[in-house]
Amino acid sequence: GSALHDTALIVNGILAGCCVFGAAMLARKCGGSSGVTTCAAVLAAVHPSISMASRIAWPETLLVVVVLVIALLLWRDSWGLAGLTAGLAVAVHPRAIVLIIAISLLAVADRRIRPVLLGMTPGLAVSALLLHITSSWPWARVDAATSLRGGLGPLETISGQWLALSATSAGLAALGLIVSLRGVRNRTEPAALTFLGLSAAVMLLLGGWVLAGSDRVDTLLYGRYIGPWVVPLTIVGLIAVMRGSITRLTVVAVWLPTLAGFVVVMLMSGDATGEPRRIMTLGLGALWAMFNERFIPTLLAATVLAVVGVLSARRGPLIPLVVVFALAISSTATNHYHLHQVGGIADDQATTAELVPQEVTCLGHDASAKSYALWLYRLELPDIRHRRVDLAANVEPCSSYVVAADDALVDCPDAELLGTEPQAKWGLWYYPKQGCG
Secondary structure, eight states, rough: HHHHHHHHHHEEEHHHHHHHHHHHHHHHHHTOOOOHHHHHHHHHHHHHHHHHHHTTTTTTHHHHHHHHHHHHHHHOOHHHHHHHHHHHTTTOGGGGGHHHHHHHHHHHHTHHHHEEEEEEHHHHHHHHHHHHHHHHHHHHHHHHHHHOOSOOHHHHHHHHHHHHHTTTTTTTHHHHHHHHHHHHHOOOHHHHHHHHHHHHHHHHHHHHHHTTTOOOHHHHHHTTTGGGGGHHHEEEEEHHHHHHHHOOHHHHHOOOHHHHHHHHHHHHGGGGGGGGGGOOOOGGGHHHHHTOOOOHHHHHHHHHHHHHHOOOOOOSSSHHHHHEEEEEHHHHHHHHHHHHHHHHHHHSSGGGGGEEETTTTEEEEETTTTTHHHHHHHOTTTEEEEEEEEEEGGGHHHHSSEEEEETTTTSTTOEEEEEEOSSSEEEEEEETTTTOO
């Protein structure tokens, strides 16, 4: 119930603190000065990809920790431990599969296959066992991602993620990605940096594929999937700028896909008719708030920030740093206010839980109500079972009480709407024992 939720928030807060230390250690390993190291730590503390993800109790905060830990282990040449960490990370979230792919490719390129396999194999075995015991592998999401759907295509969603990565870091993370990927071909960069670049690139591709088919406009500036790499890659890009190793070719390699992505997203934005979920684009929260959640102005502003940051990077880090900190701090502030409002609405979407009798051991949740409603009721009623049902398909609930849309059972004899939610279009129904016929 709420106690478990509060515990998750506390743990995520601790993990966010670990991200601050990890970011500072990464900056130091990359050869950053004490000033750059401090700047990296402060960025990790205020950037929405960490500061806001930790408040929501998302697994992304732990993913940031895992990404940083693997990078630091590779700095120490501990390939076996890096493989073990990547294998265990799959139990945390299926998106950690990108870490498996990245470190496997890197092991082949660096001829470190044996130590990586020795570490990764037991890690994956433990993850598989845990996923089997808990039945928590999201097969439905996997099936949805592998099926062809209408809506936005992978090109548009990949472009949107690239724009989010570039804009939320004032171009520094995009520069860091290009710098990191140099090591794939000529091995001039440390393995840790190549891992960061490879895993981020795989995440862009995988995230674009998973998001394809959506009709929500926020998927054209989606920042949640690529968020765990923003701060690490920003640190890499910042140090590259400080060293003066950003060439014109590097700038062009970031500038061209940014403008191309802008054109693609702008042209295809008409196909996205769904309302945006700001919670999925927290890194641009200040822009969404400034333009009253209008997509086109937000897209234009995000592209301008990315392009200005990239073009000014060759002159020094001042302008990109000012932009990234201004956007991060303002977005964190506006996001806190936005989440406070969202939380207030959520509090009024499960009020009928108090009408469920104490002797009830299972509460049904009909498909006519939003899928997240089950979790709101589970917080209020943690000691009973919660089961999804589809009344329209004649699937009866697990008890005489079911959460369904306000009009879901109006034609059902003897069904009674016991109460409705102030901030939702569903309520608690009494479902007759003889069914609805």
